[in-house]
Amino acid sequence: MSSRPAHIVIVEDEPVTRSTLASYLGSFGYRISECDTAEKAEKILAQNTADLLIADINLQGKDGLEITRELRARSEIGIILLSGRTDDVDRIVGLELGADDYVCKPFNRRELLARVKNLLRRTTAMRAMTRRVFRFNGFSFDVASRQVTDAAGHPIVLTRAEYELLRVFVTNPGAVMDRDRLIMAITHRQDGTNTRTIDVLVQRLRAKFGDDPKAPRIFTTSHGEGYVFTAQLG
Amino acid sequence: MSSRPAHIVIVEDEPVTRSTLASYLGSFGYRISECDTAEKAEKILAQNTADLLIADINLQGKDGLEITRELRARSEIGIILLSGRTDDVDRIVGLELGADDYVCKPFNRRELLARVKNLLRRTTAMRAMTRRVFRFNGFSFDVASRQVTDAAGHPIVLTRAEYELLRVFVTNPGAVMDRDRLIMAITHRQDGTNTRTIDVLVQRLRAKFGDDPKAPRIFTTSHGEGYVFTAQLG
């Protein structure tokens, strides 16, 4: 019905809280991804499809505050922190790191929903306006307007799938991404799509960007693993 | 910090709280307007220069909740409510009316500052969207009067459906919108009209705005999903 449901990532190591929250928000039509550690969350966030992160402040290993710091440095995604403590200092630190909100447990889920709604209204509008342009090997890629130009300034036309794939690549430079993950990022249907689709799309990107698979400089094959974006971003 | 200091309006009938808050925020370079009633606040807000409203929930006459309701219906300004009570219900009502935040007194002013900063980061990006005249690729589109002119100033006449469609596009730049949503936006009914209507209307908009579907710069199709407005609004 609507354009595309907002994508919310929940990081919470307490299973009950996590699944309760996930099913509650999910019942309002949001697309939910759950996980229990910061590392798993970052994998999901790397796909750049998330609109909002709800993170517990107390996690094993890397905690919610650290995710906030790292994420805010490179993204305008909405961040809501959850905490068991109502300590002023904690709250202020979280907010000053750039978290949009800080909710203390036990929280009223209806209140959280209201905060989620209000924040999503802001972030989805903002995502459209923030203009990021990536440059590599003489090419220029404007994510918002979907325009690509080569070194001579001539436009290169990308199809939707090519655009989505390139977007995942440039936002994850140097990271090896397997085909399942790339499929998830580009396809709009969730039923089993053939992983070879990715190979074909990579081939088409290579053709449009003049990249030779035998001596790749931009889209490098990682045999048995997937593909890596190996161009130097400037 | 930014080109022009953000403008914050404070409505609070308790003089001490108000002036303390005003001078504190003012010391960080914000432009502050103080007042003690909703009516005076509305006068200031009518000038359309405000970025953020901080309102006490308990005011003589029209209270903070009522301001929120009325304001949110026509504006995307940031709203932070202040309250002496920590009642859950009050807070939820405020948030569901569209307030971005709800802070209980006595509040830590450093926390409030952090919330103000974070919210302003969101709203200043959004301010562009509350605008009523949109400019893109040399064209000018006045939503209220339905007037469109090209780069040379020559008028372009739109039909009702074309106008509605363009309005949805410019107010949701960068968002992929599926055909159902676009249909709902132009016909205000929900029943099953052929989705291909949208394709024809998009094609007509493209013709009038000189956009080539093979290398779109304004109305971009997102294969399998819908359409996106990808022109840069200026």
Add this chain to the structure above:
DNA sequence: CATTATTTGTAAAAAATTGTTAACAGCGGG
């Protein structure tokens, strides 16, 4: 090192989606 199995590159066909044109029905104004 030769052989084998697995993975990837490529081309082309098939399936799904969109672009385009044209025709039709409804509606309001003259």
Add this chain to the structure above:
DNA sequence: CCCGCTGTTAACAATTTTTTACAAATAATG
């Protein structure tokens, strides 16, 4: 009532995505 305009639908062409098939390349094995 006729006329022009608008929104809608239908039909067909073009494009995009996905699948399929096979050649080439890489890794594994003895």
